[in-house]
Amino acid sequence: MSTEDSPPEDTPPAKPKYRRVLLKISGESFVQAGQRGIAMDAVLHIARQARQAAEHGVQVAIVIGGGNILRGAQFKAGNSSIHEVTAHYMGMLATVLNGLALQDALESLGSDVRLMTAIRMDVVAEPYIRRRASRHLDKGRIVVLAAGTGSPFVTTDTAAAQRALELEADVLLKATRVDGVYSDDPETNPEAVLYDTVSYDDFRRQNLRAMDAEAITKCAENNLPILVFNFRKDGNIEQAVLGHRVGTLVGSG
Numbered sequence: 001m002s003t004e005d006s007p008p009e010d011t012p013p014a015k016p017k018y019r020r021v022l023l024k025i026s027g028e029s030f031v032q033a034g035q036r037g038i039a040m041d042a043v044l045h046i047a048r049q050a051r052q053a054a055e056h057g058v059q060v061a062i063v064i065g066g067g068n069i070l071r072g073a074q075f076k077a078g079n080s081s082i083h084e085v086t087a088h089y090m091g092m093l094a095t096v097l098n099g100l101a102l103q104d105a106l107e108s109l110g111s112d113v114r115l116m117t118a119i120r121m122d123v124v125a126e127p128y129i130r131r132r133a134s135r136h137l138d139k140g141r142i143v144v145l146a147a148g149t150g151s152p153f154v155t156t157d158t159a160a161a162q163r164a165l166e167l168e169a170d171v172l173l174k175a176t177r178v179d180g181v182y183s184d185d186p187e188t189n190p191e192a193v194l195y196d197t198v199s200y201d202d203f204r205r206q207n208l209r210a211m212d213a214e215a216i217t218k219c220a221e222n223n224l225p226i227l228v229f230n231f232r233k234d235g236n237i238e239q240a241v242l243g244h245r246v247g248t249l250v251g252s253g
C-alpha cells in the first residue's frame with residue numbers, strides 16, 4: 001500500500017508543512033545491510049538527503065543512533081565482564097562516533113552544522129543545552145544530537161522523542177530500513193501489512209516494533225506525531241521533512 005502523495009515534478013516546491021523537525025537516524029543507516037562500522041559513502045548519502053531537506057527552510061535536528069557499532073543490550077546476557085551500565089555508555093559513545101562522521105559529511109557538502117552531546121566532551125563537541133540547540137536551529141544550522149539522553153537503559157528512539165519535545169519539533173521523523181509500520185516484521189513475514197496510519201494506542205496494543213514503547217508513550221502523552229519511513233529510498237527524508245506523506249503516520253488516530 002503506497003501512501004505517497006508528493007507533487008508532480010513540474011509543480012513549484014510547496015511551502016514546507018513543518019517549521020522544525022526531529023529526524024531520528026539509526027546507526028544502521030551508516031553501513032550497508034548486515035555490516036558494522038561506518039561507511040562514509042552511506043553517511044554522505046544520508047547527509048545529502050538531510051541537507052536537501054534543510055535547504056527548504058525547515059529547521060532540522062538529528063538524533064543519531066549507534067547500533068552499527070554497539071548496543072548496550074548485547075552485553076546483557078550475564079556472560080560478559082562488562083557491566084550493563086558500562087555497555088550502555090559504550091553505546092552512547094558509539095552515537096558520538098556517528099555524530100562526528102555525520103557532522104563532517106554535512107560540512108563537506110556545505111551545510112552549517114553543530115554536533116551536541118548529552119555527555120560532556122568539550123574538546124569534541126558542544127554540550128547539549130536546550131536553549132543553545134534551539135538557537136542553532138533558529139539560525140538555520142543542522143543540529144546533530146549524540147550520546148542519546150546521556151542516561152543508560154534507554155535507546156536513541158527515546159532520546160529522539162525527548163529532544164523532539166524539548167525542542168518543540170512539529171513531528172518526529174523516524175527513518176528506518178523498511179517502508180513504515182507493519183502488522184508484523186516484514187523482513188520475516190511476507191504477509192505483513194503496511195499501515196498508512198496507526199494510533200498510539202493500537203501501536204502499543206499490537207506491540208508493534210518500529211519504535212520503542214517508551215518513545216511512543218512520550219509522544220502519545222504529548223500528542224507529538226511520528227512519521228516512520230524508509231531512509232533507503234532516495235528523496236524520502238526530503239519528502240518527510242516537507243510534510244509529504246511517506247511511510248506510516250503514528251498519531252492520536
Ligand code: UDP
Nearest residue numbers: 027065066067071072088091092148149156
Ligand atoms: N543508549 C543509552 N541511552 C540513551 C541512548 C542510547 O544507554 O539515551 C545506548 C543503548 O545501549 C543503545 C546504544 O546506546 O543500544 C545505541 O543506541 P541505539 O541502540 O538506539 O542505536 P540505533 O539502533 O538507533 O542505531
